[in-house]
Amino acid sequence: KNQVEQSPQSLIILEGKNCTLQCNYTVSPFSNLRWYKQDTGRGPVSLTIMTFSENTKSNGRYTATLDADTKQSSLHITASQLSDSASYICVALTYNDMRFGAGTRLTVKP
Amino acid sequence: KAGVTQTPRYLIKTRGQQVTLSCSPISGHRSVSWYQQTPGQGLQFLFEYFSETQRNKGNFPGRFSGRQFSNSRSEMNVSTLELGDSALYLCASTRGGGDQNTEAFFGQGTRLTVV
Numbered sequence: 001k002n003q004v005e006q007s008p009q010s011l012i013i014l015e016g017k018n019c020t021l022q023c024n025y026t027v028s029p030f031s032n033l034r035w036y037k038q039d040t041g042r043g044p045v046s047l048t049i050m051t052f053s054e055n056t057k058s059n060g061r062y063t064a065t066l067d068a069d070t071k072q073s074s075l076h077i078t079a080s081q082l083s084d085s086a087s088y089i090c091v092a093l094t095y096n097d098m099r100f101g102a103g104t105r106l107t108v109k110p
Numbered sequence: 111k112a113g114v115t116q117t118p119r120y121l122i123k124t125r126g127q128q129v130t131l132s133c134s135p136i137s138g139h140r141s142v143s144w145y146q147q148t149p150g151q152g153l154q155f156l157f158e159y160f161s162e163t164q165r166n167k168g169n170f171p172g173r174f175s176g177r178q179f180s181n182s183r184s185e186m187n188v189s190t191l192e193l194g195d196s197a198l199y200l201c202a203s204t205r206g207g208g209d210q211n212t213e214a215f216f217g218q219g220t221r222l223t224v225v
Contacts, residue, residue, distance in 0.1 A: 036216075043114070043200050043216030044153075089153065096166060098143075100153040 003027070004092050006101035014109055017080055021104045023073040023090030031093040035064050035075045038087045038103070047075070047088075080108045112137065114203050114217035122223045128189040131220045135182050135203030141165070142184040143214070144176060147198040156199075159184050160206045188222075196224045 004025045013019050025033065032051045036044035048057045048064040050073070056065045061078045077084055085108045090101040115134040123129050135142050143166075144156040155168040159178035176186045182203075188195055198221050202214040 034214075041219075041221075043202075043218050045216070046213050049213060098155055100155075102152040 004090055004099045004101040006088075006090050006104050008104060009102070010105040010107070012107045012109060013080055015080060015082055018076065018078050019080060019106065020077075021075045021088050021090075021106070023075070023092075023101055025071050025073070025090070025092035025099065025101075027092040027094050027097070027099050029094055030068065030071075031095050033064075033066055033073050034091040034093070035062070035073075036089045036091065038089060040086070044089055077106075080106075082108050082110060084108050114201060114215050116199075116201055116217035116220050118220060119218065120221045120223075122225060123191050124225055125191055125193060127191050128187065129191060129222060131186045131188075131199055131201075131222070133184045133186070133201035133203075133217060135184070135201075136215055139203035139205050139215075140182050141204045141206030142178060142182065143202045143204075144184070144186050145200045145202070146170070147200060147219070148196075153200070156186070191224045193224050196222060198222075 007022045034049045035047040037047055038044040047059050047062050050057050050066045052068040063076045066073045087103040087105050089103045092099050117132045141160045143158040145153050147153045157176050158166040162178045173189045178184045198219045200216050200219045202216045204212045204214045
């Protein structure tokens, strides 16, 4: 069964700290993996897209990693800011299907 | 260039009614996908349209339908509304063409409340 599991479900950190969000997927055949940021009441915004041949991809303070062998991905946020407070959604694609994780709700506190 | 535009932003309907939501993709994008997002189920794929044809379909009942026009604008219709249809409905546009690595751009969504 094609599934995407994210952890933790929610996370609270202090401004300036780093954090790492996890994503495990079981979709097959795997095409690519995406991380999205969704602010409350708004549509998701793409952070990174990685194919199976890519191990890491950065977008500013966001760095995503992918291990296609273990089917795990992580999103690392460096020097968090208050504006990073949002839900982060992991999406795994097959060639004709998209599977969404339930998201991690990140709260950054001053 | 303009982003993905969804209208209306908010909608309140009563059970049994039907509703039509609209999505205008980014200029030049030919694929539009629709998603339902609820607190309990997260984001779930409804269907995808490309060049006026439904290319993929999620696991939703037949009350949920859509179409795409020649200008790539898409509409989604839900008939005989149920309380459980209350959700944020998002659409995303991509260039289409079968490239799995192309980025999808989401609209702001339509918040539908069924009372």
